[in-house]
Amino acid sequence: MIGIFGANGFIGRHLVRRLAGGPERVRAVSRHIDPAFAASLPTDVEIVQADLGDELAMASALTDLRVVVQLISTSSPGLQNRYAVSDIRDNVLPQVAFLEACLAAKIERYVFLSSGGTVYGQPQTLPIPETHEARPLSSHGMTKLVVEQYIGMYGRLHDLDSVILRVANPFGPGQTFRKGQGLIPALLQRHAQGLPVRIINGGQAIRDFLYIDDLADAVALSLTAPGAAGRTINIGSGEGRRIVDVIEAVESVLGERFAREDGGTRNSDVDANVLDITLAGQLLGWRPKTPFMDGLRLTLRD
Amino acid sequence: MIGIFGANGFIGRHLVRRLAGGPERVRAVSRHIDPAFAASLPTDVEIVQADLGDELAMASALTDLRVVVQLISTSSPGLQNRYAVSDIRDNVLPQVAFLEACLAAKIERYVFLSSGGTVYGQPQTLPIPETHEARPLSSHGMTKLVVEQYIGMYGRLHDLDSVILRVANPFGPGQTFRKGQGLIPALLQRHAQGLPVRIINGGQAIRDFLYIDDLADAVALSLTAPGAAGRTINIGSGEGRRIVDVIEAVESVLGERFAREDGGTRNSDVDANVLDITLAGQLLGWRPKTPFMDGLRLTLRD
Numbered sequence: 001m002i003g004i005f006g007a008n009g010f011i012g013r014h015l016v017r018r019l020a021g022g023p024e025r026v027r028a029v030s031r032h033i034d035p036a037f038a039a040s041l042p043t044d045v046e047i048v049q050a051d052l053g054d055e056l057a058m059a060s061a062l063t064d065l066r067v068v069v070q071l072i073s074t075s076s077p078g079l080q081n082r083y084a085v086s087d088i089r090d091n092v093l094p095q096v097a098f099l100e101a102c103l104a105a106k107i108e109r110y111v112f113l114s115s116g117g118t119v120y121g122q123p124q125t126l127p128i129p130e131t132h133e134a135r136p137l138s139s140h141g142m143t144k145l146v147v148e149q150y151i152g153m154y155g156r157l158h159d160l161d162s163v164i165l166r167v168a169n170p171f172g173p174g175q176t177f178r179k180g181q182g183l184i185p186a187l188l189q190r191h192a193q194g195l196p197v198r199i200i201n202g203g204q205a206i207r208d209f210l211y212i213d214d215l216a217d218a219v220a221l222s223l224t225a226p227g228a229a230g231r232t233i234n235i236g237s238g239e240g241r242r243i244v245d246v247i248e249a250v251e252s253v254l255g256e257r258f259a260r261e262d263g264g265t266r267n268s269d270v271d272a273n274v275l276d277i278t279l280a281g282q283l284l285g286w287r288p289k290t291p292f293m294d295g296l297r298l299t300l301r302d
Numbered sequence: 303m304i305g306i307f308g309a310n311g312f313i314g315r316h317l318v319r320r321l322a323g324g325p326e327r328v329r330a331v332s333r334h335i336d337p338a339f340a341a342s343l344p345t346d347v348e349i350v351q352a353d354l355g356d357e358l359a360m361a362s363a364l365t366d367l368r369v370v371v372q373l374i375s376t377s378s379p380g381l382q383n384r385y386a387v388s389d390i391r392d393n394v395l396p397q398v399a400f401l402e403a404c405l406a407a408k409i410e411r412y413v414f415l416s417s418g419g420t421v422y423g424q425p426q427t428l429p430i431p432e433t434h435e436a437r438p439l440s441s442h443g444m445t446k447l448v449v450e451q452y453i454g455m456y457g458r459l460h461d462l463d464s465v466i467l468r469v470a471n472p473f474g475p476g477q478t479f480r481k482g483q484g485l486i487p488a489l490l491q492r493h494a495q496g497l498p499v500r501i502i503n504g505g506q507a508i509r510d511f512l513y514i515d516d517l518a519d520a521v522a523l524s525l526t527a528p529g530a531a532g533r534t535i536n537i538g539s540g541e542g543r544r545i546v547d548v549i550e551a552v553e554s555v556l557g558e559r560f561a562r563e564d565g566g567t568r569n570s571d572v573d574a575n576v577l578d579i580t581l582a583g584q585l586l587g588w589r590p591k592t593p594f595m596d597g598l599r600l601t602l603r604d
Contacts, residue, residue, distance in 0.1 A: 084452070085399045088390065097387045121458070135454065142455055146448050150386070152437065153444055156423070 001025045001064055002223060005052070005098075006071030008033050010175045010182075011113065011215065015069065018216040020045050024223075029061045052094045055101065062105035067223050069111045070098070073144075084139040088146075095147045099154055109161045109229070111222050112151055115144040116166035116234050116275045117207065126240065127208075127276035130166070130232050137270060148232065155230055163228045165218065168236030168275050172212030172299050183207075183243065184299060187250055191258050198263035203244035206272035208236040211295030214288040221284040228283045236275030237288050249293065253300050303327045303366055304525060307354070307400075308373030310335050312477045312484075313415065313517065317371065320518040322347045326525075331363045354396045357403065364407035369525050371413045372400070375446075386441040390448075397449045401456055411463045411531070413524050414453055417446045418468035418536050418577045419509065428542065429510075429578035432468070432534050439572060450534065457532055465530045467520065470538030470577050474514030474601050485509075485545065486601060489552055493560050500565035505546035508574035510538040513597030516590040523586040530585045538577030539590050551595065555602050 002019055006012045007028030016028045020042045027046040028038075038047050050057035052072050062068070074091045102110055118141030119134045136142045154160045169183065177185040190197050218235045222228050251257055280286045290298075304321060308314045309330035318330045322344045329348040330340075340349050352359035354374050364370070376393045404412055420443030421436045438444045456462045471485070479487040492499050520537045524530050553559055582588045592600075 084402065085395060088395050088398060092394075093387060093390050096390060100386065135458065136451075137455065137458055142451065145451065149438075149444065149447065153439065156437065156439055 001027055001046075001066055003027045003029055003061065003065040003068045004071065005029045005061075005068060006073070007047075008037065009071060010172075011170060011212065011219075012071050013037055013174060014172065014212045014216045015071070015219055016041065016045060018213075018220055022220075024066070027061070027065065052098060055097065058098055058101050059105065062101055062107065065105065065107055067109040067111065068102055068107050069113070069219060069223070070095070071113050073113075084142070087139045087143045091143045092146050092150075095143075096150050099147075099150060099160075103154060103158055103160060107160075109163065109223065110151065111163045111165065111219065112147065113219070114148055114164050114166045114232075115141055116168045116236055117141075117273050119145045119148070119166060120270075120273070122270045123272060126272055127236075127238060127274040128234070129276040130234055130279055161229045163222045163225075163230075164232040165222060165235045166232060166275065167215060168208035168210045168234075168273070170210050170212050170215045172295060173301075175212070175299070183209075183246060184250060184296075187247060187258065191256070196259035196261040197247060199244070199247075199260050200263040201265050201269055201271075203242065203247065204271075205243050205269055206240040206274060207243065207246075208239065208274045209241060209246065209292060209295075210235065210237045210288060211290035211292075211298075213295075214290050217289075218280060218284060218286045221286050225284050231279075231283060233280050233283055234275035234277050235280055235286075236277055237292065238275065238277045239292070240272060240274035241292065249296055250300065253293075253296055303329055303348075303368060305329045305331055305363065305367040305370045306373065307331045307363075307370060308375070309349075310339065311373060312474075313472060313514065313521075314373050315339055315476060316474065316514045316518045317373070317521055318343065318347060320515075320522055324522075326368070329363070329367065354400060357399065360400055360403050361407065364403055364409065367407065367409055369411040369413065370404055370409050371415070371521060371525070372397070373415050375415075386444070389441045389445045393445045394448050394452075397445075398452050401449075401452060401462075405456060405460055405462060409462075411465065411525065412453065413465045413467065413521065414449065415521070416450055416466050416468045416534075417443055418470045418538055419443075419575050421447045421450070421468060422572075422575070424572045425574060428574055429538075429540060429576040430536070431578040432536055432581055463531045465524045465527075465532075466534040467524060467537045468534060468577065469517060470510035470512045470536075470575070472512050472514050472517050474597060475603075477514070477601070485511075485548060486552060486598075489549060489560065493558070498561035498563040499549065501546070501549075501562050502565040503567050503571055503573075505544065505549065506573075507545050507571055508542040508576060509545065509548075510541065510576045511543055511548065511594060511597075512537065512539045512590060513592035513594075513600075515597075516592050519591075520582060520586060520588045523588050527586050533581075533585055535582050535585055536577040536579050537582055537588075538579055539594065540577065540579045541594070542574060542576035543594065551598055552602065555595075555598055 008030035029048045121135035177189045310332035331350045333353045423437035479491045
């Protein structure tokens, strides 16, 4: 059985829908499961409400699972670095405790969604290969990196079969503006509120936007791909886009023009982030299929 | 002024004595300061009792310091990996909070004593250069590595001038058997209790033993060396010794023979650890001066 932890989030919902009805049963685990989302799922999806910090509930949620997909993240790339200490307490600590619970439950494969957009820091080369030094500039990136390293240590000590996916910026239908994540929902929310769109660092930063269905495919492949065991794999579109260009693309699809205001600079933002996805092709047989504008139209139709 | 945090420990005491009476005043900070040790110090050493977890006390202890030497460590290489979660809570968390307090206090240089014996994990090459991958096999090594990385991030974001010293196994007079640290005090304690010496992994592991006065010299040089800013530097003897050979050397100095018992194996122990100390020579103008047997005689005379 496949356990999706963080099943109620943007990625989680797509992944549960993608895997439901497949060859292996799915357990959707989250602190809170939206009733409408739950009602929309096939009846063979098992739903478990449990908090990452609740050790007993987690141990129970791990029963009979072959593979765990860990999507839960309490820190956020948008919150800058004011919360380094609380990010360790609220994110790293329960993640490491959960990892130990997975060892105790004899989970066969642990798939962790890390942040390809923040663990590398300022890139020395573009696109960024997995061998690039990890020098985060944000507390969010640091907590992801630290959890990756604990996964690595447990792998060395206990032969934990893990796959770390360093994911670019996912986007798609159902992404809501929470915890400062997601450029497109942020734009739509500001616009809906009649507020100007805040442009940070002149909108010149380059990011790698990955359509959610392509991400769900990559995660699905990582559940079984033998060559992925113990590996860290970038999952992105492989293409860089300037923030201002994405804003203009959204405007062109909607046929509207957003007001803009200068949001100043933020030194925890890197100038550019585009992931080298060669390894994902080799190890997972995966490549993104959705052209950016197609993904954007599917997102904005929502 | 120089602040020595963890001043009451083995390394701390030697360092305070080494720096007292020098060109820059010394503040000795510890949760607990042994009265006899305090009484033995020159009167110009300022003594502050404060706990790392007490934010107000730490902010006060940081007042007017130019440089901080951070020796405090609550985790221990001897306790294996049963305490990964509590090591994060009790060691990483307060270390990162302290780092933030140092930024707020506008400390000019932060010297952190890391663990050259545990951050690298199983070495691919010997001696181990600083560029070697850090793949710890123990919770202790992992917490040291994580703190190093936070220091690095704060350096990138705030120009924190830090020096990370990855220290080998220090030994010398005054080392007591606490928290499972220190081979020589462990031997002496077992022997004094009439118990056999417990030999782990057949005593074949190779370690790098550094005499405490040489370590104190390295730390003292790191307080001002301009080339050390932002660098991670190995501090060791550069020589490897098998545990069984060290035991025999202790026996030969004492003229006694210890009873032995098989302590089994421990997979968080690496087979060999010897640090490449070339960089310390280049950046600090430092090299160890005390031959091992001389250091051992000084230690056992104690």
